[in-house]
Amino acid sequence: xxxxxxxxxxxxxxxxILGMTLTACTSLTAPDVPIDINxxxxxxxxxxxxxxxxxxxTLTxTLTxTxxxxxxxxxxxxxxxxxxxxLPDDTILSExxxxxxxxxxxENAPPGQALQSAVWVYALAAPFPTLTDxxxxxxxxxxxxxxxxxxxxxxxxxxxxxxxxxxxxxRWGQHSPEKVLTFSxxxxxxxxxxxxxxxxIPFDELTPKLKVISVEGVSPLFKDYSPQEDPLALHFALxxxxxxxxxxxxxxxxxxxxxxxxxxxxxxRITTLVxxxxxxxxRQTAYKMEQHGALYPGEKIVHWLAEADLxxxxxxxxxxxxxxxxxxxxxxxFFCSDPSYIELLDFIGADIIELTGNHxxxxxxxxxxxxxxxxxxxxxxxxxxxxxxxxxxxxxxxxLLINHNGNRLAFxxxxxxxxxxxxxxxxxxxxxxxxxxxxxxxxxxxxxxDGHLPIATFQYYEDYYYAAVDHHIRDYGRMxxxxxxIVNGSQAHHPKAMEFxxxxxxxxxxxxxxxxxxxxxxxxxxxxxQTSWLVIQRHTFYDGxxxxxxxxxxxxxxxxxxxxMTSDERILFLEELFTASNWNPR
Numbered sequence: 001x002x003x004x005x006x007x008x009x010x011x012x013x014x015x016x017i018l019g020m021t022l023t024a025c026t027s028l029t030a031p032d033v034p035i036d037i038n039x040x041x042x043x044x045x046x047x048x049x050x051x052x053x054x055x056x057x058t059l060t061x062t063l064t065x066t067x068x069x070x071x072x073x074x075x076x077x078x079x080x081x082x083x084x085x086x087l088p089d090d091t092i093l094s095e096x097x098x099x100x101x102x103x104x105x106x107e108n109a110p111p112g113q114a115l116q117s118a119v120w121v122y123a124l125a126a127p128f129p130t131l132t133d134x135x136x137x138x139x140x141x142x143x144x145x146x147x148x149x150x151x152x153x154x155x156x157x158x159x160x161x162x163x164x165x166x167x168x169x170x171r172w173g174q175h176s177p178e179k180v181l182t183f184s185x186x187x188x189x190x191x192x193x194x195x196x197x198x199x200x201i202p203f204d205e206l207t208p209k210l211k212v213i214s215v216e217g218v219s220p221l222f223k224d225y226s227p228q229e230d231p232l233a234l235h236f237a238l239x240x241x242x243x244x245x246x247x248x249x250x251x252x253x254x255x256x257x258x259x260x261x262x263x264x265x266x267x268x269r270i271t272t273l274v275x276x277x278x279x280x281x282x283r284q285t286a287y288k289m290e291q292h293g294a295l296y297p298g299e300k301i302v303h304w305l306a307e308a309d310l311x312x313x314x315x316x317x318x319x320x321x322x323x324x325x326x327x328x329x330x331x332x333x334f335f336c337s338d339p340s341y342i343e344l345l346d347f348i349g350a351d352i353i354e355l356t357g358n359h360x361x362x363x364x365x366x367x368x369x370x371x372x373x374x375x376x377x378x379x380x381x382x383x384x385x386x387x388x389x390x391x392x393x394x395x396x397x398x399x400l401l402i403n404h405n406g407n408r409l410a411f412x413x414x415x416x417x418x419x420x421x422x423x424x425x426x427x428x429x430x431x432x433x434x435x436x437x438x439x440x441x442x443x444x445x446x447x448x449x450d451g452h453l454p455i456a457t458f459q460y461y462e463d464y465y466y467a468a469v470d471h472h473i474r475d476y477g478r479m480x481x482x483x484x485x486i487v488n489g490s491q492a493h494h495p496k497a498m499e500f501x502x503x504x505x506x507x508x509x510x511x512x513x514x515x516x517x518x519x520x521x522x523x524x525x526x527x528x529x530q531t532s533w534l535v536i537q538r539h540t541f542y543d544g545x546x547x548x549x550x551x552x553x554x555x556x557x558x559x560x561x562x563x564x565m566t567s568d569e570r571i572l573f574l575e576e577l578f579t580a581s582n583w584n585p586r
Contacts, residue, residue, distance in 0.1 A: 070252065073097050075104025077163040079120045079202065081261055082236065088255050100248070101256050102239045105167065112239030116257045121203040121220045121265040122164070122232040125210040126155065127193045128500075128549070129583035131571055134214045137231050144168065146176025154586055157181050159192070159199035167234065196586055200232065204264040204542060208505050208549045220265055221540050221548055223272060223307045227265075236260075271407040271541040274308040275455075275486070277510030277534060278493060279315045280359065281337040281344070284516035286326035288560035294343040297514045300563040304536055304552050306349035309404055312411075313350045313513070314457070314490040316357025318375040328516075328559075334362040336371065342378055344514070352400065353379055354490055355389025356413045356431045356459035358422045365421045372429030388413030388457065389424060389431040396424035396432035399443060401452065407541040410452035412443055415459040416475070417491065431459060437475060441482045448483030453546060456484040460509075464494040464520050464528055466580035468508040473499075480504035485546040486539065493517050493531050495573075497581040505549050510535045516559040532556035533565075533573050551577075 071094035072087055083103075087093060091101075102110060106117065124135065139149050143158055160168065160175075162182045169175060186201050189209035198213070203220045206212065212221050218230045227233040238260055240248060281289065281297075289296055298305065305311050320336035345353075355376075363371045372391065379386055387400035388411075400411040415422060415431035424430035434440070444454045456479040460472070468476075472489070479487045480502040489496060492509020499506040511534035520528045536552040553570045554562040565573060578585040 071099035073099035106235040106237040116238040118236040120234045129578040157197040273310045273539040275312040275537040276513040279514045282335040284328040284559035287328040298348040312352045314354040318371045334366040353386045387411045410447040413457040444482040454484040455486045
């Protein structure tokens, strides 16, 4: 039996222990503090317990986010290059069209907030010596379906990107596997030439060896091109899902917008260059200008010349303030032009004047007057750059460098034919002499290595025939081998053959532009009317590449005024040109 005193002592000890336990439990209760999941987790202060008590360990609460990961849906297939890089790390590629972001053909777009649009442009391309210029969409659809029109039966296959097949089948119906061949990488132009095949090719993958055929009068090479009118253009859209619950800030939206390449035909990367043959504002051409006004020669082709970003004119004759009134029957071959005729060059939008002509110093020889400084000063006043000639030899040999929309062009030229007094010297202006062409080869090589696209032109030895002979092929070929992308003969009064060599387009002679040769009688008594047939080249450069060559054809009328050829005239001319070039017209 426990004595009464001991019972009373044990009761007091028990009550003390119970009180301490209750105090410890009360101090471990978490305070009532709200937690913001968008802020760092707060630190919860816990009072230090009595040294005599060891409490149970307490875990910090785990915060569960309420937002879901962002998702991205892309409608397959997509053109190569339209997505610039991988998705951001916090975005997941999804197969669900109801993803946070949707990208695909605009015509298939679900409801949502439009963030970005994109246009992918394609061109219908064929081997360069193809005679067809334009095709109706119905005819192209018939080719797609294997119901080729007899008038278009000359080519074998239509190559189409794999990414386009499903899209075109929705629009055009089932394709013919016998007529339509698909590709993941664009076919080599040489293959298309060998097979006589056509292809639908992304605009930025074109090459000068291929001719672009317009569809329903629409070509991506045209300055007035509108993708809304182009049946081959694809329109894409990036949308933010309308039912996305989470708030997506502008930074995230911008990262998705940056994912998309807006187009493969950026007008800010395009340069169009028009190049022409002989201009000599003398004799009957000048006389007609006096009768009908200075603008008369350019009135029917001004749209071809003025709309280009850069327009090249090879003006062989210098301006002279005391130039006599033009004589349409002038027999002398010493020429000058009235300074007022520069209005014609303004009218057609001339930007670049080639000075390799062999009549630039005629007045120095005939009248003892150096008119080259006056002529160059006139060009400067009218903001026309020049090359191939100059105030002295160093100026004449200096290339003209032009940077337009990121395309770095370099023009260089020389005079091979002479006469001696037409050539610049260290003290006198005139044309750059070709000499042995070594200086041009060295300069072109340097320009190419510096990132320029060299364009070389000649005042070469003249003849009145289509064919290029050995010395043409040798000298023009040296420029191409050195790195020129275009090599032109500016001397030809009769159009000449063309060639592709060393990745360059070579035209041995474009023919006259503004000059009065309606015909020419050769040494055998043959009347050659081809002196009134002329080529105007339209070149397209894109993103630092030479993309395309177009041949615009015209016919000289009234000894002064070229006009666009009719369809029949053009076909006859191109057949003769291509045959002389050892190409099979198609």
